[in-house]
Amino acid sequence: MKTVLRTMLAMLFLAGCGTAPEKAEVSTEETPIVQKDPNYNPEAKLEELGIVLSEPSAPVANYVNAVRTGNLIFLAGKGPKQANGEYITGKIGQDLTIEDGYKAARLTGINQLAVLKAELGDLSKVKRIVKVLGMVNADPEFTDHPKVVNGFSDLMVEVFGEKGKHARAAVGMGSLPTNIAVEIEMIVEVE
Numbered sequence: 001m002k003t004v005l006r007t008m009l010a011m012l013f014l015a016g017c018g019t020a021p022e023k024a025e026v027s028t029e030e031t032p033i034v035q036k037d038p039n040y041n042p043e044a045k046l047e048e049l050g051i052v053l054s055e056p057s058a059p060v061a062n063y064v065n066a067v068r069t070g071n072l073i074f075l076a077g078k079g080p081k082q083a084n085g086e087y088i089t090g091k092i093g094q095d096l097t098i099e100d101g102y103k104a105a106r107l108t109g110i111n112q113l114a115v116l117k118a119e120l121g122d123l124s125k126v127k128r129i130v131k132v133l134g135m136v137n138a139d140p141e142f143t144d145h146p147k148v149v150n151g152f153s154d155l156m157v158e159v160f161g162e163k164g165k166h167a168r169a170a171v172g173m174g175s176l177p178t179n180i181a182v183e184i185e186m187i188v189e190v191e
Helices: 002-016 042-048 098-120 145-164
Strands: 066-069 072-078 126-137 167-173 182-190
Touching: 042 145, 066 098, 072 098, 072 126, 098 126, 098 145, 098 182, 126 145, 145 167, 145 182
Parallel strands: 126 167
Antiparallel strands: 066 072, 072 182, 126 182
16 A cells, blocks of 8 residues: 555656646637627517418428437428418429419428427527528429529528528429429528
């Protein structure tokens, strides 16, 4: 036991004989306090627009509605499911007009906001809508996919203001599950 104590004391002594470590520099700059915009209230904006979010629909296969990693939430693709449980279906440019597609994309946006609300509890935690992928069930000759997906994008800007502006792809598909008119997924940055 004495030998162990002597060895430990010797190690401590030798460790202390080296040159004294330099003092770490201490920053005197204050960390800026980020204040929330008191006018930023996406849920009040939804109310003002007359939009009521319903319970999000359950996934129809082996996946989840949303996955959070760090400060990003990846939302699975959703379609234009109406309050009666039926989807807006058909091909844009064949069965549906651009205006019909725009409405379907807007409805899909409302459905995605329901998923986001269920995930976050409070939509004011949204820092930015980062990326949107809009898939349009389109006739092969149809080329105005962006005009359809604008229904989704316009809603995000109405609800979140500048924080709703996002990068986006709007592409045509030969078909979509159960013949839905659009399917849209998005990535959201949150607090």
